[in-house]
Amino acid sequence: MASAAEIARRDEQGKVRSRWLLSAPALVIVFIASIGPLFVMLAYSFMAKGDYGDVKPGEFSLDGWFSVFFQRDIFDDTLSLADAHLSILWRSLRLSVITTVLTLALGFPTAYFIATRPRHTREIWVFLVTIPFWTNLLIRTFAMQQVIRNEGVLNTLLMWLGVIQEPIPIMYTDWAILFGMVYVYLPLMVLPLYASLEKLDFRLIEAGYDLYAGRLAVLRRIIIPLVKPGIVAGSILVFIPSLGAYVIPRVLGGGKNLMLGNLIELQFGAGRNWPLGAALSITLMVLVMVAMLFYVRNAARSGGGHG
């Protein structure tokens, strides 16, 4: 007969085994759907490009990675920096940062407004914020086009009001991309901010006023440090998809104002340079990771990280 300890040990082993067995489907999905493709991308970026797209599987080559940063002159073989890629990279970063800052500036008052409503009205406001998600991104982007084009709602309104005499050309500029991204990503900023603000103890704000802090000081010294987790989460949720945006720059920025997402798409499509596309994708990922690490660490250092 087995001792009690023996039974307990076997029981424990069985539990561990069934735990793995039960989580196996999830693990398989995670591997196939997210980690697996990353390895494929990594492998592709180190292969030679095929003549009609695709890659030559057996052939190792650094050309993909090389052409992310450099270009070779077709006539005299001199090396120079890949200006086109770097300027697209720079534009993507710049537009994403501006988008994040603008959504934060617009989203914070919105979330604060919702969080200070009576409980049952709050739910209605949150519901209204989520309504844009019901429509496809492409359709929303085309709708934005109707707003900002020369004969669109915005220009017509401004001309009717007499603010401007001629329509301001917004379409196919960086401004158009910015308009589109702020519009599309704003809810992603508002929702986490609201979640943080809703938990905020408003008696602390009274305590701040009581201790001679004016409205700005209360915002800076009490509210912002306490809702920092929401600010960090919202910024990450906006910044990452902004950096990889594809549909918005394509529709609103026209063909000239590419962002990283469009450049990558180009390599897998018309460019027929899969290794370069793969290398660019991984560059984008590394960029996002570095930016996030920097941001999160910075946010944690400057006050609190608590709440």
Added chain:
Amino acid sequence: MPEPAAVPDSRIAVECRGIVKQFGEGPRALRALDNVSVAIRENEFFTLLGPSGCGKTTLLRMIAGFEYPSEGSIRLHGEDIAGLPPFKRPINTVFQSYALFPHLTVWENVAFGLQMLGRPKGEIASRVAEMLKLVHMEELAQRRTDEISGGQGQRVALARALAPAPKVLLLDEPLSALDYKLRKEMQIELKRMQSETGITFIFVTHDQEEALTMSDRIAVMSKGKVLQIGTPWDIYDKPAERFVADFIGETNFLPAAMVGIEAGLARVRLPSGVEMSATLADGYVPSSEATLVVRPEHARVVASGGQLSGLVENVVYFGTDTHIHVRLDEGFTFMVRQQNSRSQSCGAEVGARVGIEIAPDAAQVLRD
């Protein structure tokens, strides 16, 4: 201990005059405060006492600046502050929930007000050290506020509110979250701090015992009105209204007939037919009937004689004293509290026929 009739204006720290606070409009409007006037003197421990919903916290929040009166004026040392935001009033609050900033340390919490006032760093450091010493929290200065106990949180809240040296300190039921023993300790501490700092304290509580032991003066409130303002002695011994007498301590009410008023004292006839003299509440409106109030410890059970008589219904022993419930011949129950002494028992047996002797000047005629 009669109150001086008039206090010179210069000695009044906070004066609220004709304060009305109304929520909503029309016939369904709620009057949280209804024509409230109080004058709180400098360096006074003043208590707003009343059951929950009586408007005491609303009045306190109005003095702090979190709410604005619908009507009336609030003056701080003669200056009208009713329109000033809280951060422009030299008044600090100890909140019921303490409301300590969770993202700051104990030290940073106490320093907050001084930093907002733009005081130099050296001054802040020495002032914070001084305050932490006052509340015995020097060793926990670098703790986060979620790493300290409720009693310690209470001390930090107090130090934080006292650090900017306000002219008036408001305390909103600050002891209600503490257990009994800690509460007793903090009552003594608070009293000590008030006399050490010389700051006017306005204290809100629903605990009558707390109010009696700590206050210089008490304002008893009910349903948005101030019923009586006076020293603990006034409030306890000379209650003006039935609510005040009932809310504070235990008491006996007796219906009586008014015989006459002479030299500020009333002559009343008790239900037993015996006449006696009684003091009159402030603002007494003459009428033929009167309600008399007698504290249980101001009466004595005697074998025979006394102004009242009846049968002993119940005798309850409390250690330091004994409560004797007597069913009067007229049908009322009267309670007598007698201090126990080693040598003799209270001398009352259940069912015995006894007399009740009311001490001279112990009866008071109520206003209502």
